[in-house]
Amino acid sequence: xxxxxAGSASPHPTVSSTxxxxxxxxxxxxxxxxxxxxxxxxxxxxxxxxxxxRQILEFFFRIHDPTTxxxxxxxxxxxxxxxxxxxxxxxxxxxxAAIVDLDASGVLPGRIVTTIEPAGPFWEAETEQQDYFERxxxxxxxxxxxxxxxxxxxxxxxxxxxxxxxxxxx
Numbered sequence: 001x002x003x004x005x006a007g008s009a010s011p012h013p014t015v016s017s018t019x020x021x022x023x024x025x026x027x028x029x030x031x032x033x034x035x036x037x038x039x040x041x042x043x044x045x046x047x048x049x050x051x052x053x054r055q056i057l058e059f060f061f062r063i064h065d066p067t068t069x070x071x072x073x074x075x076x077x078x079x080x081x082x083x084x085x086x087x088x089x090x091x092x093x094x095x096x097a098a099i100v101d102l103d104a105s106g107v108l109p110g111r112i113v114t115t116i117e118p119a120g121p122f123w124e125a126e127t128e129q130q131d132y133f134e135r136x137x138x139x140x141x142x143x144x145x146x147x148x149x150x151x152x153x154x155x156x157x158x159x160x161x162x163x164x165x166x167x168x169x170x
Contacts, residue, residue, distance in 0.1 A: 014051035019043050021124045023085055024117050032126055039083045043122055053091055057098045067110035082114040092116060
């Protein structure tokens with residue numbers, strides 16, 4: 001997951017755009033068939049005045065299993081690793097805090113193995129990879145979304161307003 005800030009209009013007022021691609025690896029100009037050690041990722045451009053980085057991270061942790069190394073569902077390999085690619089030190093610190101809080105909550109079946117890596121070049125995936133799950137819903141590796149409010153409550157409000165106020169990002 002790679003996150004950036006923007007303020008342009010989109011169908012969802014808080015997210016300006018998303019695109020699927022590859023980042024965090026060793027191959028220049030990767031493709032689906034040949035992307036070396038890159039992770040399959042999504043770039044999210046959002047309005048931080050309406051949606052905080054922390055809120056995006058909370059959703060990220062709800063839609064996949066961050067406790068399995070190099071795997072999502074039946075998909076296995078480093079390309080399927082759980083990773084956050086940060087654009088600033090503030091994002092890095094927010095991601096670290098979110099992981100510490102969620103690990104401490106005990107709501108997940110194991111320790112979080114999500115890596116936090118500096119963002120490097122992002123290569124947009126092929127057209128057929130964009131909006132893939134909308135076209136192929138039965139092929140989703142992550143078929144469920146863990147409840148949000150219950151997760152935060154069980155985490156002793158780790159994702160509450162106090163954390164947002166103390167975070168360097170809105």
